[in-house]
Amino acid sequence: MSSLKAVLFDLDDTLIDWSGFKADWAAVEHKHLSGVFNYLCANIHQLPDLDAYIAEVRSRMMGAWTSARMNLRAPNLGTILVEAAAALGAPAESLDARRCLESYAWEAVAGTVGFPDAAETLKLLAQHGVKVGIVTNAHQPMWLRDVELRTHGLFDFFPTCRISAADVGYLKPHPAIFQAALNCTGTNPSETVFVGDDPEADIVGAQAAGLLAVLRRSRRGTGNLSRIVPDEVIDSLAELPAILDGWYPGWRNGA
Numbered sequence: 180m181s182s183l184k185a186v187l188f189d190l191d192d193t194l195i196d197w198s199g200f201k202a203d204w205a206a207v208e209h210k211h212l213s214g215v216f217n218y219l220c221a222n223i224h225q226l227p228d229l230d231a232y233i234a235e236v237r238s239r240m241m242g243a244w245t246s247a248r249m250n251l252r253a254p255n256l257g258t259i260l261v262e263a264a265a266a267l268g269a270p271a272e273s274l275d276a277r278r279c280l281e282s283y284a285w286e287a288v289a290g291t292v293g294f295p296d297a298a299e300t301l302k303l304l305a306q307h308g309v310k311v312g313i314v315t316n317a318h319q320p321m322w323l324r325d326v327e328l329r330t331h332g333l334f335d336f337f338p339t340c341r342i343s344a345a346d347v348g349y350l351k352p353h354p355a356i357f358q359a360a361l362n363c364t365g366t367n368p369s370e371t372v373f374v375g376d377d378p379e380a381d382i383v384g385a386q387a388a389g390l391l392a393v394l395r396r397s398r399r400g401t402g403n404l405s406r407i408v409p410d411e412v413i414d415s416l417a418e419l420p421a422i423l424d425g426w427y428p429g430w431r432n433g434a
């Protein structure tokens with residue numbers, strides 16, 4: 180019988196609640212891409228016009244997500260911002276993904292909040308020496324998503340293991356991203372539990388990597404659960420400690 184050493188969490192709709200996000204995603208994106216466009220025009224190359232740049236980014240992003248559905252290679256926002264600028268005539272050797280991402284000026288999206296049930300459970304896990312980590316299918320590198328974690332008061336709970344697909348190169352459910360997280364926590368699959376809201380990415384992926392997988396039912400709706408059997412299902416992170424009691428008796432005493 181293994182002991183509990185780590186719990187890994189998906190980010191969106193597991194730790195961050197997106198159910199209050201009602202705005203138009205295109206409008207949110209437009210604001211950030213305008214920042215990149217302005218940076219590029221002022222510092223690198225006069226691009227034809229903002230709409231052309233945004234269209235180029237969107238078409239590349241859509242292409243990257245379409246092929247990702249087949250091969251699970253993670254789209255990378257920095258790469259796409261650079262390639263779109265190069266396609267519109269900016270000299271490739273002057274383009275820097277980091278600078279483009281800085282001018283993207285990512286921030287917590289209006290309407291999103293940290294789930295109020297997260298802090299207490301995360302505190303309890305830390306108190307009992309259980310490591311925690313984040314594994315997200317984001318196309319942004321983790322340092323951008325860290326901005327949101329800080330805004331939502333979640334950052335301090337995850338001092339070391341925050342894993343974005345954009346950094347690893349693979350999306351959940353690919354085993355490589357789960358392995359990257361296990362390398363970070365330094366734990367074995369049997370000592371590690373995964374919590375997420377996406378049946379395919381989180382539950383199928385974690386189980387295939389040998390982890391017990393808890394489905395957090397999302398208020399935004401849970402995807403297709405046919406043929407997918409989570410090890411447990413919760414509606415609140417407050418339910419997690421009791422599930423861990425059942426799987427790892429004595430974990431609260433370091434067993």
Ligand SMILES: [Mg+2]
Nearest residue numbers: 189191192376
């Ligand atoms: Mg999610």
